[in-house]
Amino acid sequence: MTAFSETGWAKINLALHVRGRRPDGYHDIETLFAFVDGGDAISAEFADADGLTIDGEFGEGLSAGGDNLVMQVLALLRGRYGADRVPTLAVRLTKRLPVAAGIGGGSADAAAMARLIRTHFLPEIGDATLARLVSPLGADIAACVASATCLGVGVGEELSEVPELRLAGTPVLLVNPRRPVATGPVFAAWDGIDRGPLFTGADFRAQLFSARNDLQRPAIAQCPAIADILLELGGLRPWLARMSGSGATCFALFDAAAERDAAVAQLAERHPDWWTMAGALR
Incomplete structure (x- = not known):
């Protein structure tokens, strides 16, 4: 049976400056995102109906329903591109990263699911487009799509490259x-x-x-x-x-x-x- 896999790379904020409160309840921030070469694991295979199974050290108590960000990404991209492009999938999420830990676990998992779908079913979509599509689900998800060092402003979703910082391999x-x-x-x-x-x-x-x-x-x-x-x-x-x-x-x-x-x-x-x-x- 065909199986697909991706990694939800752990996110860190090398710095995070809060500049002000916004009328919508969010905050304007300036942050430098970086990503670690380890994280949660996602796998998927064709199925008759969508489903999510969660295991791993930190998987206990997490919702495996439609409110999980992984399943929200699947529903969002299928709604945008149609069931003929994005099939029904049985998904497994192995939680290796702590929950509510400041390292983007849920956002990283959502981005990993988006990349998995893009790689195997929507290869014409670039990182920028994919990030724009899934960013309404969470402020950090846009940065997690590329999972590369970048500067984030606004609520963290307005991203720009920082080629001056050569941190890969640190x-x-x-x-x-x-x-x-x-x-x-x-x-x-x-x-x-x-x-x-x-x-x-x-x-x-x-x-x-x-x-x-x-x-x-x-x-x-x-x-x-x-x-x-x-x-x-x-x-x-x-x-x-x-x-x-x-x-x-x-x-x-x-x-x-x-x-x-x-x-x-x-x-x-x-x-x-x-x-x-x-x-x-x-």
């Missing part, structure tokens, strides 16, 4: 305390102070060090373990460590894979209850 470590953090309350607790733009010049990499995540403080108020993770990561000598998205996952970037792997070993000894994922930036 060793990265993700750490999560296995505690979900809801995005809405973190944004709601932002103090409303615009602390300035993300980038003001051409040297993006140099400015990464003075950039920030404006959601870090309200996220720590919800989940104090984030501060513990950042303290531990800082002691492992990465060249950059920060919280991703609205938390609780934090990341550390290293100069060498051996440094990252040594950090993994130390954290496993000190905090065996924390979730970690070692990889490289795409």
Whole structure:
């Protein structure tokens, strides 16, 4: 039986500046997206009716119905291009990434499903068109379609390339305390102070060090373990460590894979209850 597969690559926000609240309840942000070479797995095969099965370490309790973003993408693209182009599929989602973790799990899965459908049934659609079609389902989904380093503004859906940043292959470590953090309350607790733009010049990499995540403080108020993770990561000598998205996952970037792997070993000894994922930036 023919089977198709894709990966929902983990997303990290190398920086996230909140610039203001919008009348529609969302926030204007400036963020630098990057993606890790690991994530959730999606597979699909032809079936008589659509269906979704969820397994994996973090799959318990997730809805497998039509409200799941994976199935919403399938319905959206079939509605746009017709059942003769987008067939009924039995889909399996293996959740390897923590849920409500600031690394785009649901958005990454939705984007992976969109890419799977595009690759096998709608090959004429480019990344930009696909991102535009699925972005109404969630602000991060547009960036997750290409899953490549990019600058996001607006609510995060207005994307532009940053060729000055050559980060592909950079060793990265993700750490999560296995505690979900809801995005809405973190944004709601932002103090409303615009602390300035993300980038003001051409040297993006140099400015990464003075950039920030404006959601870090309200996220720590919800989940104090984030501060513990950042303290531990800082002691492992990465060249950059920060919280991703609205938390609780934090990341550390290293100069060498051996440094990252040594950090993994130390954290496993000190905090065996924390979730970690070692990889490289795409």
